[in-house]
Amino acid sequence: MAAAPIEFAEVGPLWEKTYSPSFRIDDEIWRQNMVVHPAVAASLRGPGWIAVLKGPVPEYGGDANRFHLAAIAFDSPDSGQAAAKAAVQSATGLGATSLSFGQDGDHIWPGVPHDHPHLIAALESAGFTIGGTVDDLQRDLANYSPRDPAAISPEFRPAGTSDESGLMDYFTREFPGRWRVDVMQQFQENPARVMVWEVDGNIEGHALIQTSDTHHPIGGAIWRNDLGPNWGALGSIGVSARLRGGGSGGRLLDASLLELSRRQVRECIIDWTGLSAFYEKYGFTITRKYQSASLTLATP
Numbered sequence: 001m002a003a004a005p006i007e008f009a010e011v012g013p014l015w016e017k018t019y020s021p022s023f024r025i026d027d028e029i030w031r032q033n034m035v036v037h038p039a040v041a042a043s044l045r046g047p048g049w050i051a052v053l054k055g056p057v058p059e060y061g062g063d064a065n066r067f068h069l070a071a072i073a074f075d076s077p078d079s080g081q082a083a084a085k086a087a088v089q090s091a092t093g094l095g096a097t098s099l100s101f102g103q104d105g106d107h108i109w110p111g112v113p114h115d116h117p118h119l120i121a122a123l124e125s126a127g128f129t130i131g132g133t134v135d136d137l138q139r140d141l142a143n144y145s146p147r148d149p150a151a152i153s154p155e156f157r158p159a160g161t162s163d164e165s166g167l168m169d170y171f172t173r174e175f176p177g178r179w180r181v182d183v184m185q186q187f188q189e190n191p192a193r194v195m196v197w198e199v200d201g202n203i204e205g206h207a208l209i210q211t212s213d214t215h216h217p218i219g220g221a222i223w224r225n226d227l228g229p230n231w232g233a234l235g236s237i238g239v240s241a242r243l244r245g246g247g248s249g250g251r252l253l254d255a256s257l258l259e260l261s262r263r264q265v266r267e268c269i270i271d272w273t274g275l276s277a278f279y280e281k282y283g284f285t286i287t288r289k290y291q292s293a294s295l296t297l298a299t300p
Helices: 008-018 027-035 077-093 117-125 161-174 178-189 219-227 248-262 276-280
Strands: 040-046 049-054 066-074 098-101 129-140 156-158 194-199 202-211 232-239 267-273 285-296
Touching: 008 027, 008 049, 008 066, 027 040, 027 066, 027 219, 040 077, 049 077, 066 077, 066 117, 077 098, 077 117, 117 129, 117 285, 129 219, 129 276, 156 248, 161 178, 161 194, 161 202, 178 194, 178 202, 178 232, 194 248, 202 219, 202 248, 219 232, 219 267, 232 248, 267 276, 276 285
Parallel strands: 066 098, 232 267
Antiparallel strands: 040 049, 049 066, 098 285, 129 267, 129 285, 156 194, 194 202, 202 232
């Protein structure tokens, strides 16, 4: 790790040169994700550029040697290429066998913004392969009305402290990786950030809902500065495999959006999804697109 972490005062001017205004962040977001985060493996800087690498999160499972270029910002095409190549060299020296852009623990980036060709060019110059796309979607939830009246049911409710063991059983059974870690982290801070679907006394579905009182925003909530006051975020969302179909996921989504509306949320984001057509049925529109970027590294 670099001798000194990179503070936001150093990052801010470079960030503004690299990214459009819809990707604004602030000091708190930066510090949580790139300064004090336990997965930070290296903080890199050079003339006109910065980059931060994160290592794997063991709780997520998967490749133990997959590292992440968690943040990069620069002031020119040449410095962008230098930053990307330095990140690759550093990851290789740390023993990584693969490097992905974003997708790290408590990530800022689910992928490369598709409308930032200067960033894509910098990554390609370092050997990254650009892949498929995912989206963020948003809508105003003022006076939200559910599509399915069956969503207004006590089966769908905010979690309480007594739901901890039931949620852990559900996640261990259905979603033991990243979703379990991310949602239970938020549950520990405030159980009401988790909507649950309860069937015959068992939790069979979940939705993570964040609002402006969330102190450690994750996922699409990272873009709170662009969402404006009274923002909200929804996701992850899922139901037990044996009960999928028949509209259960849609009703859980409806109930979660209704709950966010009750909490006075206006602009709500659903992030990192390939199911845009589904969410568009609920009034959401695509606001950001990302492309995956990764490369396989030669071990030292």
